[in-house]
Amino acid sequence: MGRPSRGELEAILANALLRFEKEQLGRGPVETRAHLIENLIVIMASGVLTPEETALAAAPQGPELVRRIRRELLEMSRRRLESIVQGATGCHVNSILSDIDVATGECVFVFVLNERIDERYGWH
Numbered sequence: 001m002g003r004p005s006r007g008e009l010e011a012i013l014a015n016a017l018l019r020f021e022k023e024q025l026g027r028g029p030v031e032t033r034a035h036l037i038e039n040l041i042v043i044m045a046s047g048v049l050t051p052e053e054t055a056l057a058a059a060p061q062g063p064e065l066v067r068r069i070r071r072e073l074l075e076m077s078r079r080r081l082e083s084i085v086q087g088a089t090g091c092h093v094n095s096i097l098s099d100i101d102v103a104t105g106e107c108v109f110v111f112v113l114n115e116r117i118d119e120r121y122g123w124h
Contacts, residue, residue, distance in 0.1 A: 015032070029046060029107070039112060042108065042109070054105075070098070074096065096110070
């Protein structure tokens with residue numbers, strides 16, 4: 001099989017994050033979309049909160065607790081996420097950034113790669 005197209009690689013990455021979230025939290029986002037921009041992979045996920053996180057978010061300190069738990073889970077899973085992205089792209093992951101909007105249930109992941117993905121795959 002040849003190199004994937006931009007759209008195919010975006011779909012592979014979005015589905016990989018969906019599977020990761022399902023394994024990590026017991027359920028995945030309602031929707032995931034990946035975008036490849038130079039040396040960045042940006043994955044947007046909506047409908048990410050578990051029922052427990054939604055209930056916790058209603059408490060006075062709840063939104064911050066949900067964000068903190070998500071940050072800790074990300075740190076614990078960093079090597080696995082790097083491996084998933086590297087396996088799909090062939091690029092080394094320099095850093096992973098993530099944030100969640102507890103009010104909307106949307107989350108963003110940004111993977112900073114060591115090279116431009118468009119140049120690696122010859123996309124123009």
